[in-house]
Amino acid sequence: MTRVRTAIVGPTGYTGFHLIDLLLRHPQAELTYLASHRDELPDIREEFPQLLGRLTDEQAVCRPIDPDTIADVADVVFLALPHRAAMSYVPRLLDAGLRVIDLSADYRLADADLYERVYEHPHEDLANLADAVYGLTELYRDQLPGAMLVANPGCYPTAAALGIAPLLARSVVQREGIVINAASGVTGAGRKPSLALMFAEQNDAFGAYGKIGGHRHQSEIEQTLGRVAGQAMSLLFVPHLLPVDRGILETIYLTPTQQDVTEEELFEAFEDAYADEPFVRVRENLPNIKHVVGTNFVDVTVRLTGPAEQRRVVVFAAEDNVIKGAAGQAIQNMNVVFELDETAGLM
Amino acid sequence: MTRVRTAIVGPTGYTGFHLIDLLLRHPQAELTYLASHRDELPDIREEFPQLLGRLTDEQAVCRPIDPDTIADVADVVFLALPHRAAMSYVPRLLDAGLRVIDLSADYRLADADLYERVYEHPHEDLANLADAVYGLTELYRDQLPGAMLVANPGCYPTAAALGIAPLLARSVVQREGIVINAASGVTGAGRKPSLALMFAEQNDAFGAYGKIGGHRHQSEIEQTLGRVAGQAMSLLFVPHLLPVDRGILETIYLTPTQQDVTEEELFEAFEDAYADEPFVRVRENLPNIKHVVGTNFVDVTVRLTGPAEQRRVVVFAAEDNVIKGAAGQAIQNMNVVFELDETAGLM
Amino acid sequence: MTRVRTAIVGPTGYTGFHLIDLLLRHPQAELTYLASHRDELPDIREEFPQLLGRLTDEQAVCRPIDPDTIADVADVVFLALPHRAAMSYVPRLLDAGLRVIDLSADYRLADADLYERVYEHPHEDLANLADAVYGLTELYRDQLPGAMLVANPGCYPTAAALGIAPLLARSVVQREGIVINAASGVTGAGRKPSLALMFAEQNDAFGAYGKIGGHRHQSEIEQTLGRVAGQAMSLLFVPHLLPVDRGILETIYLTPTQQDVTEEELFEAFEDAYADEPFVRVRENLPNIKHVVGTNFVDVTVRLTGPAEQRRVVVFAAEDNVIKGAAGQAIQNMNVVFELDETAGLM
Amino acid sequence: MTRVRTAIVGPTGYTGFHLIDLLLRHPQAELTYLASHRDELPDIREEFPQLLGRLTDEQAVCRPIDPDTIADVADVVFLALPHRAAMSYVPRLLDAGLRVIDLSADYRLADADLYERVYEHPHEDLANLADAVYGLTELYRDQLPGAMLVANPGCYPTAAALGIAPLLARSVVQREGIVINAASGVTGAGRKPSLALMFAEQNDAFGAYGKIGGHRHQSEIEQTLGRVAGQAMSLLFVPHLLPVDRGILETIYLTPTQQDVTEEELFEAFEDAYADEPFVRVRENLPNIKHVVGTNFVDVTVRLTGPAEQRRVVVFAAEDNVIKGAAGQAIQNMNVVFELDETAGLM
Structure with missing residues (x-):
């Protein structure tokens, strides 16, 4: 061996x-x-x-x-x-x-x-x-x-790319207007002591951080998805800090290319893409960081919602930021x- | 007296x-x-x-x-x-x-x-x-x-309406395509014992919940904003549960009506609307639930971001769900x- | 195999x-x-x-x-x-x-x-x-x-017995007057929904629970230590509930049999007893549940303290309540x- | 006014x-x-x-x-x-x-x-x-x-003195052999950034800290109680750090002077001492930091336990370390x- x-x-x-x-x-x-x-x-x-x-x-x-x-x-x-x-x-x-x-x-x-x-x-x-x-x-x-x-x-780009790539690859969602609302545990911010990361500052706390639209991982996500789409991509990534040690949840808002797409077709895109993947779990239920922390899994699900003229695709992707x-x-x-x-x- | x-x-x-x-x-x-x-x-x-x-x-x-x-x-x-x-x-x-x-x-x-x-x-x-x-x-x-x-x-509608109304009232954002990404402490889910709300299930946890696009507060938000806009509104509201007792943060994604709007104009809309309000704090920095818990304040800020052709307005609104x-x-x-x-x- | x-x-x-x-x-x-x-x-x-x-x-x-x-x-x-x-x-x-x-x-x-x-x-x-x-x-x-x-x-008896047995076996501490101050994560209380175990009740909380001196694990600890001592034992066990999922820390107060015992002799008792044990770590520093959660280890250390006429032995033992x-x-x-x-x- | x-x-x-x-x-x-x-x-x-x-x-x-x-x-x-x-x-x-x-x-x-x-x-x-x-x-x-x-x-001495003084003043407990097992939220450790106080180190953590028997507050407690007893006192104080912002719980172990003392007499000592005190709540149930955080109250209760020949008095005292x-x-x-x-x- x-x-x-x-x-x-x-x-x-x-x-x-x-x-x-x-x-x-x-x-x-x-x-x-x-x-x-x-x-x-x-x-x-x-x-x-x-x-x-x-x-x-x-x-x-x-x-x-x-x-x-x-x-x-x-x-x-x-x-x-x-x-x-x-x-x-x-x-x-x-x-x-x-x-x-x-x-x-x-x-x-x-x-x-x-x-x-x-x-x-x-x-x-x-x-x-x-x-x-x-x-x-x-x-x-x-x-x-x-x-x-x-x-x-990067930690955020892993969940983001795995949560979006199958939909982009099938062109069921538009390349434009993608919003990634992300939340991460504090280990993602490193181990260097700082006031902002003290227990008494982060416990019972929640907020976005950094320059909105300016997180370095945004470019990394755009690079990966641009390769999938075959065209330069531009999206919005907004990170938040959770009062937990570990875990990332990304809630991703996309627009379908066809108003008559079905939720089944969206699931199919994920199931086809990840059928043989040992570490991507396409779930029916909504992912929670509690279910992935300590593992190399990314949990993904998708929803189609909104009124007829304003259909939205929402993807949820969870991972352990220090593992996967x-x-x-x-x-x-x-x-x-x-x-x-x-x-x-x-x- | x-x-x-x-x-x-x-x-x-x-x-x-x-x-x-x-x-x-x-x-x-x-x-x-x-x-x-x-x-x-x-x-x-x-x-x-x-x-x-x-x-x-x-x-x-x-x-x-x-x-x-x-x-x-x-x-x-x-x-x-x-x-x-x-x-x-x-x-x-x-x-x-x-x-x-x-x-x-x-x-x-x-x-x-x-x-x-x-x-x-x-x-x-x-x-x-x-x-x-x-x-x-x-x-x-x-x-x-x-x-x-x-x-x-309702708790979510309070922060949502106060975070969006000033922009809608000035018509600086579009009525369509609004997304409210919300996160709440667990007191918002009530005090009736259930497995999902047990400490050992919610601690170190984070995830969305319910039927996406189907939360009852979505209709309440649409009603209030529809009155402000003078027209029926339809938006997407996605709630998440935070591992904290109290506090709501809403991260709200909107589209400007004019591509050349400035961040100053957005702030002005809030400052004008709330200049005399004792309980709405228009902040430069990003709000955090830690700063509002235990108070009747709503903290609000706004950002303009995104590339030239895809400008986005992002509003952050925080409150204590059991107080304000x-x-x-x-x-x-x-x-x-x-x-x-x-x-x-x-x- | x-x-x-x-x-x-x-x-x-x-x-x-x-x-x-x-x-x-x-x-x-x-x-x-x-x-x-x-x-x-x-x-x-x-x-x-x-x-x-x-x-x-x-x-x-x-x-x-x-x-x-x-x-x-x-x-x-x-x-x-x-x-x-x-x-x-x-x-x-x-x-x-x-x-x-x-x-x-x-x-x-x-x-x-x-x-x-x-x-x-x-x-x-x-x-x-x-x-x-x-x-x-x-x-x-x-x-x-x-x-x-x-x-x-039981979870508490495991840490208690391993933390006390080596000292009793060598007769360096008295059988009488032992106090075990214990704190456990909430998984120790089971998974049945109850108001007391709800997140919003246990988060940011800490207190003792139950009938003081009447916890069922007290008898189990007394049985094990009685066998070690070769005589019936009676001690006091006081459990507290921590706002964490997992982990037990026991702070154990004992009285030395000889006033001139040294801390080195106390350590020696542990090191001799556990030299070949794969899952007991005799540590110099104070144990913390953070260092044992997710493992089958019990971390133990000992201190000798107090004025000449009132010497006390204090043992600290930590384990993951759901693992070890x-x-x-x-x-x-x-x-x-x-x-x-x-x-x-x-x- | x-x-x-x-x-x-x-x-x-x-x-x-x-x-x-x-x-x-x-x-x-x-x-x-x-x-x-x-x-x-x-x-x-x-x-x-x-x-x-x-x-x-x-x-x-x-x-x-x-x-x-x-x-x-x-x-x-x-x-x-x-x-x-x-x-x-x-x-x-x-x-x-x-x-x-x-x-x-x-x-x-x-x-x-x-x-x-x-x-x-x-x-x-x-x-x-x-x-x-x-x-x-x-x-x-x-x-x-x-x-x-x-x-x-000091924060610890406040709860300790209020939890012990009434019993000492009535001579129902011995001056010797007192053990104070204390646990505090992290605000007690100050606001200066350090690795040990980072969120990712303190969350889900619990342990004792410092030199056991050497905390500076031990002397302060001994001074106050010595005045009450009319004689120099020596006791053991062992502090632990809780994964919460605020709150102290002290579990105090004492020995009764008379083996035939009753729990009612112990309660009476507290009730007499604090009948007119606005900020000391003598409780029947066990105190929890959750019930005092945000207030100037100290919650106190007492238990008598142990077998006939080894009676113990256990006092529980809780306060908000940054308030009371x-x-x-x-x-x-x-x-x-x-x-x-x-x-x-x-x-």
């Missing part, structure tokens, strides 16, 4: 923690190296006491980000650094012969100009950007086997890259 | 509790009678130990719903019963000479046929339905002084009916 | 859900039968949409509690019924040749008179009561291989009964 | 916010000055958007901590600074003729040597320390009228200092 030796660079955030947790459960993966760019190299069990008793001392103590040393003990690196930091390491990791699954935003937008506009900094690794595979597994599975660099999708929206999908991608069973370690 | 003697019929729900709490703080109100239709008449302090030490024994013990006895000791009744139950008591309460502020849905929809379609039961008190004043105080303040029967608005969305607005209405200072007991 | 065929009787509570979840991840277990005593046999995926896509239709639909039919397809039954109901099925399940791991309280107290006093009902299966093994795995591992009937310990406190320990017991690796499916 | 002009120094923490909120509701208080020691003077409405529409621009903008300017517009200052900072301002505020209600720990411990041991810094204002009145209103009401400097008690445990009690003290109705603005 194939075994994959894995390393994590940047394990001290929530994504890092879940990568470790999932890799320790994975029947064919071995976790051999945790690498941190902190000056004082942490023992990951002090960051996350959840991991006590699950890692050996050797596994638990972070070491420097040294590509050659990592390449001696690992086949693949999960890169869980902030954007900009990620692209400063990718070339060296690839040069050392490692495969890289990057969980930052640095290789998600294929257009370097767009990257610069959205992330307000020029892209610094154009060579590898061109070769990166966008790892939305369900849509780009064919490009993954053997890939050297995988850009793991980050660490779980990264491992799903690893499975496909190394041609393991796609569900290994994730069920 | 005018004093108003008040009674509450149906005090054992969350709305009842907040009515009691607010009336006890009100400088000009006296709470003289709690009436329950339960066979075993409860001591309200056993239902809500929060009230211990705040009510006398005589105040605390519920008595039967006897209109004449109530009329002996009260000027106004707050009716906090479920719909259908409410309209079975209103005629007798009015006949006894009491003013009635009804917090159920029974007198909110002026059209009895619409009521029957929406609530699946014929209206049984057409005479009083015709005379009821819809107590969205900010819009119908003029009709309130001296009113005998006030239909206190129920008990607080009921007291605001009482203040106006009895010509007290509108903010008495609410600041 | 040994495979164990498993059935669950009473899968619609929180314990049942976690049994299913854990058995589906177990590399050597097969889930072959869900049995319900409801008249209308539920599809477990409608009770717990979390399970969608993880069970086949055949697995998901509950069937009657028919011992012979179950015995055709299963080697062991997990019995997740309320007490009294459990002992009405155990004889027939055993007669059918099934092994039984009972998660109710019916076979935990070896003394039938004590059972009758505590559970206010005579014990009805004395024959099997005598043969049941009390499945606190760490203390009674030797009696488990091949056992026909295992009484799975119920479903996880049941599977740990199954592993030992069937002589699998004790940690199979639990790491 | 007497009016009191009030200022707050250090309004940007949770205590400051609640002082503002309560003073704005107070019928006889005027809020005239907010003073901050920040370099950039904040508008308090940006710190706490809850306050929008409730403060004038002039009230809302913080000004420097200038005692003479404050003395021009205020009669009393609420000092909501950290300890050490507080005692650096008190002499100048008193010299300017202001009364001071200090919410820090600086004037709570009458013994300067004890202060130095507990707070690890010498006391720097011995002159005023000697004159400060410890503002546990229920116990020291007589010393408050006209007091120049009030040391507002801080801002509310400060205003209660102000009311008594200025000889207003003690409950003014607090009911």
Whole structure:
């Protein structure tokens, strides 16, 4: 049975923690190296006491980000650094012969100009950007086997793309006027202390955040859906912060292309698209983050509503932002890259 | 100084509790009678130990719903019963000479046929339905002084109407295609035990609920906005349940009538409409339920976004569903009916 | 590799859900039968949409509690019924040749008179009561291989016994005057709808519950510790309800037998007792339920404090009430009964 | 009607916010000055958007901590600074003729040597320390009228002292061996961002914190109870952090002096002590933080339990840590200092 030796660079955030947790459960993966760019190299069990008793001392103590040393003990690196930091390491990791699954935003937008506009900094690794595979597994599975660099999708874009693509692909909804109303648990905002993320500020709280229409994931969603539609897309994405640790729910408003479309046809689009997908559950009932947290599933359903002249399609898509929206999908991608069973370690 | 003697019929729900709490703080109100239709008449302090030490024994013990006895000791009744139950008591309460502020849905929809379609039961008190004043105080303040029967608005419709009316009134947004994405705390779902509302089911949970496009409050919102627009309205309202006790946030998507409208003009519409309103706060920043819970405020802001050809107006409106969305607005209405200072007991 | 065929009787509570979840991840277990005593046999995926896509239709639909039919397809039954109901099925399940791991309280107290006093009902299966093994795995591992009937310990008693036994066994603490201050998540209170367990009642809430000194688990703890001490024990157990789904923390106050005992000696007692235990983590830092939820671990630490003449030993023990406190320990017991690796499916 | 002009120094923490909120509701208080020691003077409405529409621009903008300017517009200052900072301002505020209600720990411990041991810094204002009145209103009401400097008690000590004093005063419990198991909402830990206080770390979490037996409030409790007992006291205080914003519950374990004491006698001690207290509710049922949050009440009950030879007294005391445990009690003290109705603005 194939075994994959894995390393994590940047394990001290929530994504890092879940990568470790999932890799320790994975029947064919071995976790051999945790690498941190902190000056004082942490023992990951002090960051996350959840991991006590699950890692050996050797596994638990972070070491420097040294590509050659990592390449001696690992086949693949999960890169869980902030954007900009990620692209400063990718070339060296690839040069050392490692495969890289990057969980930052640095290789998600294929257009370097767009990257610069959205992330307000020029892209610094154009060579590898061109070769990166966008790892939305369900849509780009064919490009993954053997890939050297995988850009793991953003949390919001994963649910959004999976919730909209089947309808766009069949042209049953219009490309224009799409609105994505999204709500996420606070782990999506990272682990850096800030007043806004304190318990006493977020508990019993709910609100939208950021510049409306200006979230960086909006461009990533437009890129994916534009590819599906075969044309540039423009939509509106409005994120909110929920008083929960984990979970994303997206409520997506679309306009049917034909006023006489039926709800059955909409369901059919999803059922056909996802019949063989192990991690997309097309549901009759409305999804709830409670039903997906802790899993790699995306739950999707669709409704047709509104009066005759103003029919609306409403899609609901739920996922765990740190699993299917980050660490779980990264491992799903690893499975496909190394041609393991796609569900290994994730069920 | 005018004093108003008040009674509450149906005090054992969350709305009842907040009515009691607010009336006890009100400088000009006296709470003289709690009436329950339960066979075993409860001591309200056993239902809500929060009230211990705040009510006398005589105040605390519920008595039967006897209109004449109530009329002996009260000027106004707050009716906090479920719909259908409410309209079975209103005629007798009015006949006894009491003013009635009804917090159920029974007198909110002026059209009895619409009521029957929406609530699946014929209206049984057409005479009083015709005379009821819809107590969205900010819009119908003029009709309130001296009113005998006030239909206190629903929680969602309050925020929705206040968030949309100023834009519709100026015709800066289109009547068509309005989408209201709403999220509410669980007190909005009542106090009757059910599996779905158990802590272990709602904690860390988030999802839409009900029949999408079929929530009863949608018709109430359409009625109010139709009056503002001078034309029948049809919109889409999608409610979600938040893992919090209290608070509603509505994220409202609209289309501008003119592509060259500016965000300043949108703000101006709100600022003009609400300049003198004590309970509507037009904010620059995005509202959060955390900032309104426990108050009678509605916080509103607006954004203009989207690419040139697809401009969108997004309104955010937040309120406490049991205060401005129920008990607080009921007291605001009482203040106006009895010509007290509108903010008495609410600041 | 040994495979164990498993059935669950009473899968619609929180314990049942976690049994299913854990058995589906177990590399050597097969889930072959869900049995319900409801008249209308539920599809477990409608009770717990979390399970969608993880069970086949055949697995998901509950069937009657028919011992012979179950015995055709299963080697062991997990019995997740309320007490009294459990002992009405155990004889027939055993007669059918099934092994039984009972998660109710019916076979935990070896003394039938004590059972009758505590559970206010005579014990009805004395024959099997005598043969049941009390499945606190760490203390009674030797009696488990091949056992026909295992009484799975209560949630509170598991943490309490593991937190106190090593100190009692070494006689470093007195048998008298032990106080266990416990706090549990609400899943411990079951899944039956009640006003007290509604979200809007439990959110932001915290308090003790029940008759102080009268919780049924107190007797179970006294039984276990009495065996360790070799003498009848009497202690005080005070439970509180936390606004969380899962997790128990017990803060245990004890008196040292020797005033000159050191904290090192106390730690040594734990480290010696649990050096080879895969699921007990003796920690330096204070445990938190956040670090154990979702795992089969019990986290324990100890402190010596107080002025010279009034030394106190304080033990902190944390576990997930539905895993180590119920479903996880049941599977740990199954592993030992069937002589699998004790940690199979639990790491 | 007497009016009191009030200022707050250090309004940007949770205590400051609640002082503002309560003073704005107070019928006889005027809020005239907010003073901050920040370099950039904040508008308090940006710190706490809850306050929008409730403060004038002039009230809302913080000004420097200038005692003479404050003395021009205020009669009393609420000092909501950290300890050490507080005692650096008190002499100048008193010299300017202001009364001071200090919410820090600086004037709570009458013994300067004890202060130095507990707070690890010498006391720097011995002159005023000697004159400060410890503002546990229920116990020291007589010393408050006209007091120049009030040391507002700590949050934990308030509930602890009120929960134990009546029993000690009657000598029905022993002075030795008292254990206070306490749990607090996170606002008690302040508003300074830290990893430990982030939402994603505290949500669904529960654990003890700090050095067990070493919390600074332990000494404050011992001082108060020592005065009641007429002898030095030594007890054990163990605090835990709850996943809620507000609320403290203390579960207090004591030993009766007479084995034949009855529960009725214990209740009698509380009822006699608190018969005329507006803010202490002696309850039959177990207190819950949900019933006191948002109020200035302390809810107390008592139980007698345990076998004949090991009787235990268990007291439960609940309060809102930011109201009765801080801002509310400060205003209660102000009311008594200025000889207003003690409950003014607090009911």
